[in-house]
Every structure is written in structure tokens, then in C-alpha cells.
Amino acid sequence: MGEARIDKWLWAVRIFKTRTIAAEACKKGRISINGVQIKPSRMIKPGEIIQVRKPPITYSFKVLQAIEKRVGAKLVPEMMENVTTSDQYELLELSRISGFVDRARGTGRPTKKDRRSLDEFTAPEFLDEFNFDFEEDEED
DSSP states (O other): OOOEEHHHHHHHTTSSSSHHHHHHHHHTTOEEETTEEOOTTOEEOTTOEEEEEETTEEEEEEESSOOOSOOOGGGHHHHEEEOOOHHHHHHHHHHHHHOSTTOOTTSOSOOHHHHHHHHHHHSOTHHHHSOOOOSOOOOO
């Protein structure tokens, strides 16, 4: 197949769980080709690179085959190639480590477990190993 609708393709290659969610992402400006935001009805061709913004990172996928019928997960590598740069994955890792910076709205305040892991993350461990005495000894 030479061309496919972007919303159908995003659903067919399992980037989004439903076509409705894929179309919604297009309408919200989260899908772009060459930096240009596109509509769900935009036709795509093999060779095009599609950027999908799922905060905190932007994934990039190269279209290998333009399909509109959903395929099994094992066939996805034949349909598209993930060309996301490594610096984007570093952003994902950083947000996973911090975990609290971009806390999902409506999840309420951190639990005791969240607080402990945050304390553990922010407290410098090396200070616990040494008992520094910052007061100077007075010499007679």
C-alpha cells in the first residue's frame, strides 16, 4: 500500500491503543512531520519521519510501510523503525529518576513511600559515612 491516513497508521503500528486516541493526539498537535503539526486525515508515505510527542519526550518513527490494518506486535518492526535519538531517552530516564517533578495531576500528595524515596534521592549518602565535627578544637 502506497499511502495511509496518519491516525490509522499510528493505531496500526501500535503507537496508540485506539484510533480515537491517535486522532486526538493529532488534533492536540502532538504529531508532526518535519516540525509541522498535522491533521488526522494527513496521508503518509514510506520514508517519512513522524514525531510523536508523549511528554517528557518526543519519539521519532520512520515509516517503512504505510498500513491501515492493525498488525501483531511481532510485525511492527517491518512497518516502522524507531529512530528516536538517545538524548530523548536520557530525558525519559531523568524524569523517571526524579519522578516527582512532573507528578501526574490529581494524584494527590506523595505517599510515605514516595517521600522516603525522594529523601533517599536528594540526601547525599557520603555524609552519613563520616561524622564531621565542624567545630574547631580550641588549643591552650
